[in-house]
Amino acid sequence: MLKKALYPIDKIRVPVKRIKTLDPDKVLELAESIMQHGQTTPIRxxxxxxxxxxxxxxxxxxxxxALGEETIIGYLVSARLH
Structure with a gap:
């Protein structure tokens, strides 16, 4: 079972392919939601x-x-070898 933990945002690398899918409007909408309700869904x-x-x-x-946070709640998953 996965366990939630805090991870330093500055230690997280985003693959280039993923960055290309970034929608600034969605980021703004999520930032507003997080300000009101906190982070409800952990990242992986x-x-x-x-x-x-x-x-x-x-x-x-x-x-x-964007909100200036230094940590984020996430799940650490292990890569599967095929």
Whole structure:
């Protein structure tokens, strides 16, 4: 079972392909929601050395970054080897 934890935003790398899907309007909408209700859905990350790679939650990550937050709630998932 996945366990929620706080992760430093400055240690999270976003893959280039994911950045291209960023919608600034959605980031603004999420930032407003987070200001009112807090972060309700954790992001998903995988470990990459001493940093993390974003798997899911780009808009949540960018909304919290825009709000000046230093940490984000997330789940750490392990990559499967096929």
């Amino acid at each position: 990350l995988r470990k990459d050395g001493d940093r993390f790679v974003l798997i899911e939650g780009l808009h949540r990550l960018e909304a919290l970054r």
